[in-house]
Amino acid sequence: MKSIPDKLYDGLRSVKLAAFLIVLLAILSVVGGIIPQGRSEAFYLQKFPGQATLILALRLDAIFTGRVFLILAALFTVNLTVCSFHRFTGELKKPRKNRRHGPDFLHIGLIVLVFGAMLTARTRTESILYLAKGQTGSLPDGTAITLTDLKEERYPDGRPKSWESSIALEGGAIALVKVNSPLRLKGWTIYQQDWKSGARALFEDAAGMRFSLEQGARFAIAGGSILFMDIRREQPAEVGADEYSGAKALLLLEREGKRQVLSVGKGDPVGLFSFEGFEKESISGLKAVKDKGYPFVAAGFAMALFGLFLTYIRRLKGLFA
Amino acid sequence: MIATAAFVCLIVSLAAQAVFFFRKDGKKDPVSHWAALAAGLLLAAEMIRRSLAIRFVALTSMYESLIFLSCLVAILVFALRFMRKLKTERAIAFGATALAIVFLALASSPLAPDAIQPPVPALQSGWLLLHVSFTFIGEAFFAAGFVCAILQLAAKDEEKRRGYDRLAYTSIAIGYPLFTAGALVFGAIWAEKAWGVWWSWDPKETWGLITWLTYTAYLHFRLVRKNTSKLMPILVIAGFLIAMFTFFGVNFLLTGLHSYA
Structure with missing residues (x-):
């Protein structure tokens, strides 16, 4: 008669449990693969009018961060850990030439990967x-x-x-x-x-001094400021023409406590300045x-790759033997 | 033009196999494996030609992926002839040749434009090449497993069923490590380099994971169930169909980061 800890150990290292969890995770992934994830409520109401309520109620819009998926993934990790320990210690008891450590490295790599992924989820900035x-x-x-x-x-x-x-x-x-x-x-x-x-708005004063403003920036003038808010196109630029030809700058002019929204084209006055058009610029x-999880994820991948390599070499030997 | 010549070679190979398929003396045709090899080499030449044109390994579009996959399967058909222990090689070679033809036919369809285009910045990565090549080499073995699994389900003789089952398992056991390394490991490393995330639950990634989980389930069920169970060939067939959906279906039905291949 086995003790309860022994029964628990046998249950957690069971390959049947592993296969069962893999199938469940695959089924949930299929659902998450079919239903677009993480979209707005309006998206589901429009795209799946008949099923949107069910999708949102069951949180099928966030399968991979949902409780069911995470619990199954956690159980699978426990199963993988116990299984790997059992398998690895079992292999060590065999004669050296009969040992197969490929799956061990793959499994341990996956465990390290899961740990790294958890760390990433908690610490990534x-x-x-x-x-x-x-x-x-x-x-x-x-x-x-x-x-x-x-x-x-x-x-x-x-x-x-x-x-x-x-x-x-x-x-x-x-x-x-x-x-x-x-x-x-x-x-x-x-x-x-x-x-x-992007485009900067260009201005010039009466003395011919120029300055430019990036979108969203403000320039202080005597008694107020000029804020470059947006670019307005009343009609699309002609093919081959400058993309900003005909476009207007939407500005907020503040002077002596008064606010005025201006839509100005090339040559239009803006207070004591004139708007001289747009200056194109590239933005990177x-x-x-x-990410504190990075080294663990990288190490997990390296171990998994090594395990796959060992497994592969053995399979290939078997095929051409 | 080169791809068309390869297509003709594969048709010749399939026709030669079909003629000898029903011979009871078991004699093998003398040309089909050479025709398959010629097709594989022609497709490899086409890839080299495209690579020289773009000065990068031509593995960055649906068309190029398809001719690469077809090339691998054609070479596998050639290699099958030299696996002398295989008693069921003829049927597997026939199925695999048919699959290579299907891949090439898809490459010539409007679904896969054949324009030679150099890669955009995100695709200019050695990790991408490892990702794509290992994934497709793995999938070529999955294709062989798929053919074996269909033959296993169709076979009436128990000995044949066992033979196909063993071959399907061998194919998956070889393809699985390659697919895992290519689709998941190298893919994740490339994603980290290009976009700063290992994994983003993009539809192609999700379906790649589903393919991997299906074959992982198959390998684990093998440990706990009888080899004669019908579940085994069904899982192998499902795995390959999911892999093909990941390759084609996701591109056309779902949107994500992998819109180019």
């Missing part, structure tokens, strides 16, 4: 900085970075070929960030995440990530 050339931004911990240069190359058909941002770090060192080639800096990883073109979207 992420922020996106949009910087134009010469602009400085701060990472969430206050580390300042300045975009010193950005290069964009395009193929003849207009598709992007490469995006690169040169970044000046505190202390003056310059580092390069490219798509697929992130920069690791003081525990942060900076990715070339986005790239877009940099994603900064701090």
Whole structure:
């Protein structure tokens, strides 16, 4: 007669339990693979008018962060851990030449991976900085970075070929960030995440002095300020023409306590200045990530790969033997 | 043009196999495996031609993925002839050749434009090449397993059923580590480098995981159930159909990060 701990151990190391949990996780994943995840309530009401209530009530819109999926995944991790321990100790009892450690490395790699993923879920910090050339931004911990240069190359058909941002770090060192080639800096990883073109509004005073404003920025003038709010196009630009030709700048002019919204085109007056049109600029979207789970996830993948390699070599030997 | 020549080679291979398929003396045709090899080499040449044109390994579009998959299956058909222990090689080679033809036919359809386009920045990664190539090599073995599983279900003779079952298992056991490394491990590493996340529950990732879970379930059920159970071939067939849905269906029915392949 087995004791309760022995029964529990046998139950948790059971391959049948593993297979059962894998099937359940697969079924839930199919549901999550069919129903788009994490969308708004309005999306489900529009896309699945007959089933939206059920989807939202059962939280099928958030399967992978839902309690059922997480409980099954946790149980599977426990099963995998106990199974791996049992299997590994069993293999050690065999003669060295009969040992098969490929599945052990794969299983332990998966456990390390799950641990890393949990750490990532709890500790990951992420922020996106949009910087134009010469602009400085701060990472969430206050580390300042300045975009010193950005290069964009395009193929003849207009598709992007490469995006690169040169970044000046505190202390003056310059580092390069490219798509697929992130920069690791003081525990942060900076990715070339986005790239877009923007426009600055150009102004000139009576003396011919010019200044420009990025969208959302304010310029102080005597007794008030000019805020560049938005760009308005009453009709699309003609093919081949400058994309901002005919576009107007939406400004908020504050003077002597009075506020006035202006929609101005090239040459229109704005207080003591005149609006001189738009100046195009490229903006680099940099994603900064701090993730304590990173080394564990990477180690988990490395172990899993090693386990797969050992398993593969053995299978191949068996096939051509 | 090269792909068309490869298609003709595969048709010749299939026709030669069909002629000899029903011979009772068991004699093997002398040309089908060479025709399959020729098709595989032609498709490899087509990939090299496209790679030279874009100065990058041509594995970044649906068309290129399909000719790569067809190339792998054609070479597998050739290799089958030299696995002398296989008594059921003819039927498996026939099914696999038919699958290679299907992949190539799909490559010539409007679903897979054949325009030669150099890759956008996110696709310019060595990890992507490992991700795609290992995934498809794994899937080529899954294709062989799929054919064996169908033959297993159709076989009336118990000995044949066992033979097909063993072959299906061998195919999956070889394809599974390659698919796991390619689809999940290398895919996640590429995603981390390109987008800063290992995993984002993108539809293609989710369906890739479902494919992996299906084959994982198969390998675990093998440990606890009799080999003669019909569940085994059914899981192998389901796994391959899910893999093909992940490859094609997700692109056309669901949107996500993998819109290009």
